[in-house]
Amino acid sequence: MVTYRSIKAEILDGIIRRRWAPGDLIPNEEDLARDYGCSRSTVNRALQELADLGILERRRKAGTRVAQRTSRGALIQIQIVRNEIEQSGRRYGYVLLERAEAWAGSETAALIDAPRGAALMHLRCLHLADGAPWQIEDRLISLAALPTAREVDFEALSPNEWLVTQVPYSRSEHIFSAEPASAEERERLRLRPDEPVFVIERRTWLAGQALTYVRLSHPGLAYRMISREDDLLAAPEA
Amino acid sequence: MVTYRSIKAEILDGIIRRRWAPGDLIPNEEDLARDYGCSRSTVNRALQELADLGILERRRKAGTRVAQRTSRGALIQIQIVRNEIEQSGRRYGYVLLERAEAWAGSETAALIDAPRGAALMHLRCLHLADGAPWQIEDRLISLAALPTAREVDFEALSPNEWLVTQVPYSRSEHIFSAEPASAEERERLRLRPDEPVFVIERRTWLAGQALTYVRLSHPGLAYRMISREDDLLAAPEA
DNA sequence: AAGTGGTCTAGACCACTTC
DNA sequence: AAGTGGTCTAGACCACTTT
Numbered sequence: 001m002v003t004y005r006s007i008k009a010e011i012l013d014g015i016i017r018r019r020w021a022p023g024d025l026i027p028n029e030e031d032l033a034r035d036y037g038c039s040r041s042t043v044n045r046a047l048q049e050l051a052d053l054g055i056l057e058r059r060r061k062a063g064t065r066v067a068q069r070t071s072r073g074a075l076i077q078i079q080i081v082r083n084e085i086e087q088s089g090r091r092y093g094y095v096l097l098e099r100a101e102a103w104a105g106s107e108t109a110a111l112i113d114a115p116r117g118a119a120l121m122h123l124r125c126l127h128l129a130d131g132a133p134w135q136i137e138d139r140l141i142s143l144a145a146l147p148t149a150r151e152v153d154f155e156a157l158s159p160n161e162w163l164v165t166q167v168p169y170s171r172s173e174h175i176f177s178a179e180p181a182s183a184e185e186r187e188r189l190r191l192r193p194d195e196p197v198f199v200i201e202r203r204t205w206l207a208g209q210a211l212t213y214v215r216l217s218h219p220g221l222a223y224r225m226i227s228r229e230d231d232l233l234a235a236p237e238a
Numbered sequence: 239m240v241t242y243r244s245i246k247a248e249i250l251d252g253i254i255r256r257r258w259a260p261g262d263l264i265p266n267e268e269d270l271a272r273d274y275g276c277s278r279s280t281v282n283r284a285l286q287e288l289a290d291l292g293i294l295e296r297r298r299k300a301g302t303r304v305a306q307r308t309s310r311g312a313l314i315q316i317q318i319v320r321n322e323i324e325q326s327g328r329r330y331g332y333v334l335l336e337r338a339e340a341w342a343g344s345e346t347a348a349l350i351d352a353p354r355g356a357a358l359m360h361l362r363c364l365h366l367a368d369g370a371p372w373q374i375e376d377r378l379i380s381l382a383a384l385p386t387a388r389e390v391d392f393e394a395l396s397p398n399e400w401l402v403t404q405v406p407y408s409r410s411e412h413i414f415s416a417e418p419a420s421a422e423e424r425e426r427l428r429l430r431p432d433e434p435v436f437v438i439e440r441r442t443w444l445a446g447q448a449l450t451y452v453r454l455s456h457p458g459l460a461y462r463m464i465s466r467e468d469d470l471l472a473a474p475e476a
Numbered sequence: 477a478a479g480t481g482g483t484c485t486a487g488a489c490c491a492c493t494t495c
Numbered sequence: 496a497a498g499t500g501g502t503c504t505a506g507a508c509c510a511c512t513t514t
């Protein structure tokens with residue numbers, strides 16, 4: 001039986017084994033359908049999924065070409081801190097360090113992408129793995145967008161967990177960097193002298209309105225962010 | 239006209255505005271098709287794409303549910319270094335520091351995931367932006383998998399560029415970390431005292447065979463890895 | 477003007493999962 | 496056993512792009 005999966009696999013194989021090089025035109029849907037003895041819809045689905053993966057480029061009338069691969073991306077999965085720690089078999093711990101409400105100055109307004117003077121909640125927390133410091137969470141929440149944040153007991157539930165489970169967003173931005181540790185980070189994360197921090201900054205919006213900004217800092221020597229991509233040639237069945 | 243895109247947008251809107259909360263069951267395809275006055279295939283495509291995005295979870299007989307969102311991932315685009323620099327309007331420079339062939343010892347074998355004793359090429363290069371050091375590329379290439387690497391003029395073309403444009407792979411792994419700078423990195427990247435490096439490590443394989451391992455280190459104070467996600471609610475037309 | 481992909485349809489059969 | 500999604504078909508019309 002010719003399935004869209006089998007067509008997808010064959011085309012992929014042809015690309016990887018250089019039957020078609022980047023930039024080459026592959027046959028049109030009608031021809032492929034005849035070759036494979038299936039309907040055009042089936043071919044269409046296979047090619048469309050390869051185009052979604054960035055492996056093919058398709059244009060009406062111009063046909064379907066193998067994309068000039070600049071290197072595929074890496075997909076980073078950012079989980080709820082608690083799950084990330086528990087899934088690696090360690091015990092999760094959490095401490096709220098600070099909770100305050102304030103109006104946005106020009107610096108904080110820029111961080112969270114809210115207007116100056118907007119009402120914000122500022123939270124600082126420490127997440128622990130097996131009792132050892134794992135991550136400092138330094139967060140701003142827009143109270144205009146999320147007034148219910150005022151009623152949440154952040155001593156019991158981390159803002160990270162509350163937001164991820166309760167607050168939908170439609171757009172996000174992530175920035176990753178390596179920074180020298182501040183004196184406070186050195187102390188709270190119990191860093192060695194000279195040990196840097198791995199920093200993740202994230203902003204989220206819902207329908208154009210800023211929701212939150214967070215800076216997550218991890219001990220540089222203990223933290224690695226890993227992304228594994230599935231093998232494109234691996235057959236689902238065998 | 240009811241299109242699969244409009245259905246996708248409506249369902250997404252319903253999820254984001256909490257008409258359905260995470261874990262909730264949404265109507266089955268047949269009912270939705272009747273509601274929208276379209277065929278089941280159209281509904282199917284909409285729901286399937288949302289499932290591919292990780293927003294819905296579907297199981298036969300059990301139906302379609304809103305996924306428990308752990309937070310969507312961040313997609314990192316890793317480009318050819320030269321393009322990355324030139325696209326930001328800076329002048330690109332490149333220097334080959336070292337080129338050698340060797341047999342894999344136990345450490346290098348583990349890095350590249352090749353057997354001990356495998357023939358490897360070792361390359362070290364420096365990439366510059368506007369004359370300032372931007373990245374050290376420290377690379378191992380498996381000569382068993384890529385014997386043609388021996389004939390490439392790496393004085394003229396960086397291994398990064400050669401591999402990305404010429405060598406297909408089917409699986410990859412990325413690791414990002416913050417590390418204290420070594421003495422050599424401090425010198426080559428002209429780092430300030432205490433400035434860490436942002437490190438990207440990447441391995442690639444083709445059909446199970448290891449191709450290459452690379453360690454890319456950037457000045458921590460100058461480098462930021464950024465990932466922006468499209469707004470899910472943004473309408474393609476208006 | 478003509479070629480190619482994009483999408484929809486109405487129906488069919490099947491595969492998987494729960495009841 | 497029955498409900499739900501997964502996939503295929505044959506055909507149709509349309510949208511976009513190039514010639």
